[in-house]
Amino acid sequence: MKGMRILAGIILFGSLWGMMECVLGDYLHNQGIWAGAIMTGFMGFGLMAISRRMYGVRGMQLGMGLIAGALKYIHPVGGCMLCSAIAIAFEGAVFEIIWYSPKLNMNRMNWLMKASMGVISGYIIYSAGYVITHILTPVVASAPLYLSDLAGVMPVIFSSATIAGLAGGLTLSAVQIPSDFAMRVTNAKKEIYYPVAYAVSAFCWIGTIILS
Numbered sequence: 001m002k003g004m005r006i007l008a009g010i011i012l013f014g015s016l017w018g019m020m021e022c023v024l025g026d027y028l029h030n031q032g033i034w035a036g037a038i039m040t041g042f043m044g045f046g047l048m049a050i051s052r053r054m055y056g057v058r059g060m061q062l063g064m065g066l067i068a069g070a071l072k073y074i075h076p077v078g079g080c081m082l083c084s085a086i087a088i089a090f091e092g093a094v095f096e097i098i099w100y101s102p103k104l105n106m107n108r109m110n111w112l113m114k115a116s117m118g119v120i121s122g123y124i125i126y127s128a129g130y131v132i133t134h135i136l137t138p139v140v141a142s143a144p145l146y147l148s149d150l151a152g153v154m155p156v157i158f159s160s161a162t163i164a165g166l167a168g169g170l171t172l173s174a175v176q177i178p179s180d181f182a183m184r185v186t187n188a189k190k191e192i193y194y195p196v197a198y199a200v201s202a203f204c205w206i207g208t209i210i211l212s
Contacts, residue, residue, distance in 0.1 A: 005186065008197040010060055013051045014067025015204035017044055021068060021088060022075040022208045037160050040091060040129070041122040041167025044068070048095045049118075049175050053106045054182040058096065065092020075208060082141060087133040094128045095121065106172070107179065115169045122168020127161035 020043045028035035048061040069089035073081050098104075098121050106114065134153065138145040 005193065006055065006057055006060060007063075008194055009051060009055055009186070010063035011067060011201045012197040013047050013060075014064035015071065015201040017047045017064055017088070018068035018071030018075075019204040019208045020047075021072050021084070023211065025084075026075075034160060034163050036087070036130070037126055037163035038167060040126040041164040042171055044088065044091050045095070045118070045122050045125060045164075045168045046171045046175065048092065049106065049172055050177065052099060053175060053177045055186055058100065061095045061099075062092045065089045065095075068092075071205060071208060083133045083137040086136050086140070087129040090132045091125050091129045094125045098124060106175070111173055114172045114175075118172030119165040119169035121172070123161045123165030125168070126164035127157050130157045130161070 021039055024043065025035050025039045028038055044065075048064060051060055051064065066089050069085040069087075069092075072088055073085035075081060104117065109117065131150070131154075134150045135145065137143075
């Protein structure tokens with residue numbers, strides 16, 4: 001698959017992820033619901049799983065995380081944009097580590113394997129991203145890092161990660177993309193593929209900023 005097609009896919013899925021974090025994530029946060037765990041287990045992991053099944057390209061999900069994190073960072077609404085952006089970016093990196101082996105092919109897994117890997121992925125992606133955020137945010141913001149504060153929040157991180165794990169199990173079990181459909185989308189004519197991908201991406205960025 002050509003690099004430009006992959007790049008367009010990264011921008012498209014990363015923009016969709018970022019928009020959902022800014023819109024739905026902020027809504028859940030304002031309602032006092034487990035926004036981080038739900039967004040990671042359903043939206044973030046879901047879009048990464050869909051893109052991996054459709055394109056089958058490693059490294060793509062890391063790029064998606066960077067795009068989504070960038071959109072979240074410039075979003076002028078909500079709490080700590082920097083810590084949210086760092087968490088989202090590293091969720092893409094953690095996904096790449098978990099799903100690095102070619103033996104973990106989603107298209108060849110039965111429902112039990114998908115559910116199990118979904119739970120494992122959702123739990124690790126959320127908890128690792130949360131921990132990394134607590135470490136890197138003070139460093140990036142030139143603020144002091146207190147490991148005692150991190151130790152104090154660890155029980156909260158690991159308990160809330162259970163929700164992300166359960167959401168990940170449901171998400172991966174529900175992701176059903178026929179191979180012929182994936183081929184039609186990823187190999188669509190360039191006159192259709194690129195305009196649609198970049199138009200949707202632009203809509204996500206412009207729409208998110210306007211709605212803010």
